[in-house]
Amino acid sequence: MSALRRLVRHAWPLPWTxxxxxxxxxxxxxxxxxxxxxxxxxxxxxxxxxxxxxxxxRCPFVAITFGHVVLALDHDTLAALRAHERIHVQQYERWGPLFVPAYLGSSLLQWLRGQDPYRSNWFEREAFGDA
Ligand SMILES: [Zn+2]
Structure with missing residues (x-):
């Protein structure tokens, strides 16, 4: 990967990182x-x-990704979820600062359709391998 491409890959999601x-x-x-x-x-x-x-x-998640940072309950939990969270990192690299608004918009759309706003969210379906 070129240095420029690597720079863009890290700079584009920088607000969420x-x-x-x-x-x-x-x-x-x-x-x-x-x-x-x-x-x-x-x-x-x-x-x-x-x-x-x-x-x-009351808390539906045990790990959450912000750009190139993953926060998780503990190391073992993260080890089990690493592949899923890596998909979210890649999504941040594609969507950059637009990722969170797009994610929330997808959840809202699914909720309005009567679907589960988490599991039916397009970004989660991709991370779970359902998309
Ligand atoms: Zn997820």
Missing amino acids: TVGLALGLLAMIAGARLRRVDHTLEITGGAIGRILRRAGT
Whole structure:
């Protein structure tokens, strides 16, 4: 991959990567651990784990991706979900700053159709391999 293409791949989703870094920094202050895997930063455990465990069934996810940053409950959970979250990283690389509005729009459209706004979301179907 050319240096220019690599730069664009990281710069285009940078606004959301910045959000992930800010949340991840807060989580690391509260004990989360940071790892770099390929071209993605993975932040697990600490406050993220405690908050998600406390939320229990009210919280429908155990990992979330912001650009090139993945926040997850713990390392084992992320290891099991890594392939799914990597698809979201690729989606951020394609959609850049438009990813979150497009994701939310897809959820809204599915909800208006009476479908599950999470599992029927186009981006989730692609990440789950259903698209
Ligand atoms: Zn997903």
